[in-house]
Amino acid sequence: MILKGRSIAKGSGRGELLVSPAPISFLSGVNPDTGIVVEKGHPLEGKTVAGRVLAFPYGKGSTVGSYIIYALQQNGTAPAAIINVEAEPIIAVGAIIAGIPMIDRLPLDLADLQDGTEVTVEGDSGELICGDTE
Amino acid sequence: MYLDAEDENVLAGEFGETRQKMMEILVALGRVYDAEKLVPIASAQVSGASYKTIGKWGLHWLSTMNARVAVPAVLNPIGMPRDEWRELDGITPEFAHQQEEVLAAYRRLGIKLECTCTPYYLQRTEYGEHLAWSESSAVCYANSVIGARTNREGGPSALAAAIVGKTPFYGLHIVENRRPGVVVEVEAGDAPHADHYGAIGYLAGREVGNRIPIFTGIRPGRDQLKALGAAMAASGAVALFHVDKITPETRVFHFETESLERITVGQQDIEDLFAALDVDAVAIGCPHCSPDELREVANLLRDKQTTKPLLVFVARAVARENPDLVGAIERSGAKVVPDTCMVVSPAMDRYRAIMVDSGKAFAYVPGMCGALARIGTRKECIDVATS
Numbered sequence A: 001m002i003l004k005g006r007s008i009a010k011g012s013g014r015g016e017l018l019v020s021p022a023p024i025s026f027l028s029g030v031n032p033d034t035g036i037v038v039e040k041g042h043p044l045e046g047k048t049v050a051g052r053v054l055a056f057p058y059g060k061g062s063t064v065g066s067y068i069i070y071a072l073q074q075n076g077t078a079p080a081a082i083i084n085v086e087a088e089p090i091i092a093v094g095a096i097i098a099g100i101p102m103i104d105r106l107p108l109d110l111a112d113l114q115d116g117t118e119v120t121v122e123g124d125s126g127e128l129i130c131g132d133t134e
Numbered sequence B: 001m002y003l004d005a006e007d008e009n010v011l012a013g014e015f016g017e018t019r020q021k022m023m024e025i026l027v028a029l030g031r032v033y034d035a036e037k038l039v040p041i042a043s044a045q046v047s048g049a050s051y052k053t054i055g056k057w058g059l060h061w062l063s064t065m066n067a068r069v070a071v072p073a074v075l076n077p078i079g080m081p082r083d084e085w086r087e088l089d090g091i092t093p094e095f096a097h098q099q100e101e102v103l104a105a106y107r108r109l110g111i112k113l114e115c116t117c118t119p120y121y122l123q124r125t126e127y128g129e130h131l132a133w134s135e136s137s138a139v140c141y142a143n144s145v146i147g148a149r150t151n152r153e154g155g156p157s158a159l160a161a162a163i164v165g166k167t168p169f170y171g172l173h174i175v176e177n178r179r180p181g182v183v184v185e186v187e188a189g190d191a192p193h194a195d196h197y198g199a200i201g202y203l204a205g206r207e208v209g210n211r212i213p214i215f216t217g218i219r220p221g222r223d224q225l226k227a228l229g230a231a232m233a234a235s236g237a238v239a240l241f242h243v244d245k246i247t248p249e250t251r252v253f254h255f256e257t258e259s260l261e262r263i264t265v266g267q268q269d270i271e272d273l274f275a276a277l278d279v280d281a282v283a284i285g286c287p288h289c290s291p292d293e294l295r296e297v298a299n300l301l302r303d304k305q306t307t308k309p310l311l312v313f314v315a316r317a318v319a320r321e322n323p324d325l326v327g328a329i330e331r332s333g334a335k336v337v338p339d340t341c342m343v344v345s346p347a348m349d350r351y352r353a354i355m356v357d358s359g360k361a362f363a364y365v366p367g368m369c370g371a372l373a374r375i376g377t378r379k380e381c382i383d384v385a386t387s
Helices: A065-074 A089-098 B005-011 B017-032 B051-064 B093-108 B136-146 B155-164 B197-208 B222-235 B248-252 B267-273 B291-300 B316-321 B323-330 B359-369 B378-386
Strands: A002-004 A006-009 A012-019 A053-056 A081-084 A102-104 A118-122 A127-130 B038-040 B044-046 B073-075 B166-168 B182-186 B213-216 B261-265 B281-284 B310-314 B335-338 B353-356 B372-375
Touching: A006 A089, A006 B017, A012 A081, A065 A089, A065 B051, A081 A089, A081 A118, A089 A102, A089 B017, A089 B155, A102 A118, B005 B017, B017 B155, B017 B166, B044 B155, B051 B093, B051 B155, B136 B222, B155 B166, B182 B197, B197 B213, B197 B222, B197 B261, B197 B267, B197 B359, B197 B372, B222 B359, B281 B378, B291 B310, B291 B316, B291 B323, B291 B378, B310 B316, B310 B378, B316 B323, B316 B335, B323 B335, B353 B359, B353 B378, B359 B372
Parallel strands: A012 A053, A053 A081, A081 A102, B044 B073, B182 B213, B182 B261, B281 B310, B281 B353, B310 B335, B353 B372
Antiparallel strands: A002 A127, A006 A102, A012 A118, A118 A127, B038 B166
């Protein structure tokens, strides 16, 4: 199945979906050394974003969060791709400077995405590819 | 979003990887804000100048970049005077070294190492020009007092605009979005409040929030407008304000204000802000002093000696062009400090209570310096510093 959204940051990323119903603040919310979500009470607290296709509504918190996304990439603990409901500047800029594929505005609710499903994000075309593509 | 042929070539990487990434940032922001096109800018002011803000990963990213800015660009204030940091107590060599690395990274990109919230004193800025500025008071002054057009940019978006020479056309770049949304009146007019513009802005900003206010019945000059806007940008999120018959757009456009909500800044509320408090330091220059403000401080300090630390913050270029005023101020024992300010410098952290002449500093000092804040007129500040 191919779902068409909007391209925000280019590149192709594949991994297991990790879905957060809540916004994410990368500054102080995610440990840049481990990729583990550390914000107290966050739905993803204790889980790692490393290598996952991370889906969440939008970014929140400090604009310095963009550099934390870059730090995750430098440390090898970054998500394989990012899906937002609606992109905003913190996450969009972070994804671009880190080179992480990112899309938004998919024609479905985040709740319809299943944690653990293997998917591919095509950042250039804005597509989410679920299951085998061949 | 429409891109012209050259923009497309930049996006395709024909002018190097850094420019390509910068264009990708502008295109993504254009999508986020539904901009129809990019618009050329006259200058940029880049935030994220302080190591304290961007940290080691921000510095790492800057250090990987390889391009030169396409338009004149300066920086936000940093945590210390660039060259004279040893003269300011409270700056450690480690902090200074990290800060110097950030500045070196920006210098490589062709950004002028002028670290100021008043770039309009350095870079001639004209009515109607599009800009990509980031410091909240500078954005407010450029939009309101000059009639230039800028959104409040983040660090990477201002840097991308500086390197590409363009910014996405949305928000305050579009004339229709610059109409006032709320009318503000000052209860007794400004006759009794000529020296209280920072306080008026502090009070108004809390009510106005992120709307565009239009003031009526007052006749502020440029430095008063600067104090008013800086305070509203701090206590609210004001990026543009109008003053009827004073600021340029009120003389160019006809604004319909009949149907708007009206707010009054009360005389008693203004006077209540000026409560007495024992302080152990006095700070002037938030935003950085204009040449006229430096002259006023020098005149107020004539034949006086400071009894408490008195710090006067200013753009380096303004200090350099007014050596007589700087000398006159420093003969009193006061210190004229370039590149940094009372809000962002760790040198201010060791004071228990700080007196300021600025509504913006009054809003930020408690949170940023962990000190109590007292607001006074400029003359009251000098009196306290020399009594």
